[in-house]
Amino acid sequence: MSIENTEAAISPRKRFNILFGLTLFALLLVLWLILGLSTTTFWTSNNMANLLRQGAMIAILAVGQTFVIITGGIDLSVGAIAGFASTVVALLLAQGFPIWAAISITLLIGVGIGLFHGFGIVRMGLPPFIITLATLTSLRGVGLLLTNGATISIDNDAFTDFSRNDFLGVPNLFWMxxxxxxxxxxxxxxxxxxxxxxxxxxxxxxxxxxxVNVKGTIYLAYTLSAVCASFVGILLAMRIGVGNPTQAEGWELQAIASSVIGGTSLFGAVGSVQGPLLGAFILATINNGANLLNVNSFWQRVITGVLIIVIVYFDQLRRRKG
Amino acid sequence: MTSQDSAPHSVTGRVQPAPILELRGLEKQYFGTHALKPADLAFEAGEIHAIVGENGAGKSTLIKLLTGVVPRTAGDIYWRGEPVGLKTPLEAIRHGINAVHQEVVLCPHLSVAANIFLGEERQRFGLLRHRSMVREARKILDDLGFDLPADALLGDLTIGQQQLIATARAATRGARFLIFDEPTAYLTRKEAAQLFTLIRRMQREGVTIIYISHRLEEVFELADRVSVLRDGTLVGTRNIGETSENELISLMINRSIEQIYHKDSFSFGATVLETRNLSGPGFQDISLSVREGEIVGLYGLIGAGRSEFVSAVFGRQPKTSGSILWQGEEVAIRRERDAIKLGIALAPESRRDQGLCLSLPVSLNLNLPIYKQLSRNGLVSSREEKARADRQIADLRIKTAGRSASAASLSGGNQQKIVIGKWLNHGAKLFIFDEPTVGVDVGTKAEIYRLFSALLAQGAGIILISSYLPEVYELADTLHVFRRGEIVASHAHNSASHEDILSRALGSAPVTSTNAASGDLNR
Incomplete structure (x- = not known):
């Protein structure tokens, strides 16, 4: 029971955690290498920038999602929040709000949605799956009501240029x-x-x-997730130059998938930040590569599904051995 | 070991049938560490064979090997003289080897009947025959003498009743060899008596029973033979008529029983907590006080209102009348965090459900109450976190692979040390321990009692709830006896006899037999 023993005993586990992070990173590099060899367009700066932009938004969603999953919950509303936030920020800009104000208000709405989720779970005793599913459908509805189904275009060049510009050769979205x-x-x-x-x-x-303030912790997790999602909504509005409540359809599933690929356990209490980030870029690479290889986009969905099973299965195997 | 086994005929007069299950050189290693050193043991058909030993002595490992949950490292198992693999649980069940676990592993949302027939449902044309199953289940329960409804949801029954159902289930499945792992830990005495009746009945029908328990009294009541494990070694097997409690204890540990209830005396300081005529759901009119350096014991039967009383003190349940005074001032405790802020700590009865984050590291569990102290501006000092955890592991002598090992990987006694030990650095002034030594072996008990002394030395007061009379009797400076939600007697340390206290707790009802009291007197 001496401390020396303790030191010796924990290092394998620590090594294993690092190893798992590295394995995902290696997988990502292998994918990049294969795509670089099999296509001529993959390693172009244009495509890489595109890939980083593509993955960036799911990556941020996945980080917020991971906080929630670690508490043993799930947040199905993140895609809907992103779409809704893109609409809100576009509407605010159209009303002549300055950029900083439009962004701040949109993020605050995200806080509000997250607090509402916490309220539903802690106070009303609803399962996380249900309350966030309800928000998913109703937020899309509220967005459509606000816009009457129309797409709100954004004329503010300073706003939209941000997503196209680079800093130190790396797309701004990736810096986010x-x-x-x-x-x-x-x-x-x-x-x-x-x-x-x-x-x-x-x-x-x-x-x-x-x-431990358990209720406060749950409020915190869902609020962080919702804020991440509304931040992604703002980035999305910058990228496509419009606000539309039906955007970001299905992103909640991609965020959950990224998180799980990154080693988060849906049973709670296991997860990291770097894992979901890598997971998101692995998914983005697969989609990007499939496009470049002219794989039918219908197949992309199938491939993504199979890959989730394979990666998580191998992760489970490794855990059982450890 | 072999000496006892090779000569079973010499030990009893009755004819010894061939062993139903024989272990030869059975051993189990985890990563090079012996959980069970090579053991030879033969179980006779139709005997009740008790296995005793401290936590971590290898009892669970033995069960896991016999039920096919983990593969053995070396050795052979013979079932009715034939070598068997026992590599999977299914193989064990096919041979008729079943286990009834301390924690019930059935489906709480299904009916009693559905649970009894789970996996072997009665069907006609692929459809379930509900009514016939309920009828059969009712008959099984009636036959066994259980007054339990067959169509009730399992989850609506008490843990003890669920345990009886689990046993009934195993009994109806043609089990030939049934292992009980601490079956009475959560049972009331009536339920325990029913279980014993059932076990004896199964024995008469020729079932071999392995009975694992910390309660030596039960072992003497039930078993034909008893084997003792210590540190993964089988140290001996005795016929029950030829051994004594003292011999078993000395085989299990290397120290005498007097050393277990170690108690230092401290001079009492100011009153920490006082309740005045406190009433709430399940208890009435409780007035008591706890001083610095004092252990206040609450003794009573299960359901006497002790847990309900401390729940109110800890803010888990509202009081209906009366008042709580903290260091002389009246306070309102509405929720757990109010209590913790004042300096009250509660180590709950069920460590798995309420005490530990099982999937998380030992270090996080030990530091959970004190992260506020460990962090500056919300950021945790990981160096401090590690240092504290290591110091705790060393001080409490927690047997673990390291501070990063998950709490689930520890034995029950070591888990309990975490549940109690995590409050040591918190600086609480009042500690409430609810049944702190249930399912804990003698050696760990002694260590837990030493922790109490450490807390008292810091100037804290302790409320100790226990259904185990020798424990509260030896440790408490003041002992309150609860019955039906009220304090029926209060005694200073060593000022009343066991019999006196017990009859108070039982009320006017006379002590009908020694059996009735055994559950409380001995564990």
Missing amino acids: VILVGVPAYIFLQHSRWGRYLFSVGSNAEASRLSG
């Missing part, structure tokens, strides 16, 4: 991933609240008895 990812990592791994997300996901009752 780092802007979200680094604080998210510190929050999850090095803050008290990060620890509480795990403890609530593992055993809410034991956490409550240990003095």
